[in-house]
Amino acid sequence: MGGEWKKAAGRRAVLLDTALAAVTGVVVLLAAVAADHPGPDPVDMSLIAAGCLTLAAHRRAPVAVLIVTTLCMLAYVLHGQPGSWAAFPVLAAVHASARSGRRAYGIAASAVFLAVFFGVDPGADDIVERTVLLVGWFLSAGVTGLVDKNWQAYLRQTEERAREAERTREEGALRRAGEERLRIARELHDSLTHSISIVRLQAGVAVHLARKRGDEVPAALLAIEEASGEAMRELRSTLEVLRTDVVPDGTGLDRLDELVERARAAGIAVAVSVTRTGKAAGLLPPAVDRTAYRIVQEALTNVARHADRAKTAVRLTHRARHLLVEVEDEGPAAPGDPVAEGTGLTGMRERVAALGGTLHAAPGAGGGFTVRAELPLESV
Secondary structure: HHHHHHHHHHHHHHHHHHHHHHHHHHHHHHHHHHHHHOOHHHHHHHHHHHHHHHHOOOOOOOOHHHHHHHHHHHHHHHHHHOOOOHHHHHHHHHHHHHHOHHHHHHHHHHHHHHHHHHOOOOOOOHHHHHHHHHHHHHHHHHHHHHHHHHHHHHHHHHHHHHHHHHHHHHHHHHHHHHHHHHHHHHHHHHHHHHHHHHHHHHHHHHHHHHHEEEEEEEHEEEEEHHHHHHHHHHHHHHHHHHHHOOOOOOHHHHHHHHHHHHHOOOOEEEEEEEEOOOOOOOOOHHHHHHHHHHHHHHHHHHHHHHHHOOEEEEEEEEEOOOEEEEEEEEEOOOOOOOOOOHHHHHHHHHHHHHHOOOOEEOOOOOOOOOEEEEEEOOOO
């Protein structure tokens, strides 16, 4: 973004310099025509045009512009013996030279031009007035060039200080965010880890005692044991992210089979289908991969909680520009039923919005509940 802005600013500067050079040429030509009827001859006009239009490059090559402009206007002075207006292009070149830090070149060009200009017609009646006027002009050009140079340096220093202050604010914000992540990680570790460990331990003891007595272990108890173990693994992964700001591997659709098996163990009849179009990309971007997994995970969790473990279909459609994730259950939801968005649906919407995608979560036209997310591949 910054590079594009600099290019645009550079183009505007070139257009502005070209316009100023053209205006200077027009002014000098009009002054020559007004002072010498019927006007300057083709040679004089060519010298004026060359000396003025060269000014368009004063930012890129101030010394070369100074030399070319001075030589052209000196030739015009020697050939056409014009008035003081012939100094205007040289004044602009001297200003540009002083602004770029080449004061010596500007002083030399000014001295040479003034010597030649007054040497052409030393007996003019207004020689003193013209001398004072032109010397004052050249001094003003050099001084304004130096002022402009100092002003540009001040602006650069101000911009650098602003960028440094912005970097400092960003570093402070990142540091505070890191401290907050560590605090959250400690809280999660001290509270949830202990509770989930107790659930897993008690489920494991119950399974062991049932097997020891020779009883059949209830499927729900096995599902609790497996789910609590998976919850511990996911919690450890989350704590790792909070502590290191690095997302661990294996948190995407590569674990979809494990997720589906746990849902089936909990009593949900899940059917999964994965299709690809002809131009579908190979590997998914990591952010899309993780978000798709979390959407399916949260949708299946909601089926277990709110849809009486109804039969569910999970469909993943890989397309050229986006991944389509659909989870449809045959639960009791009816068309038009209000949707109470809890933490789960809100989290899904936030994940999808962060990728620039769209999410539809509502009862289906034929009943049941449908979650449909389109995750773009190009914006991540």
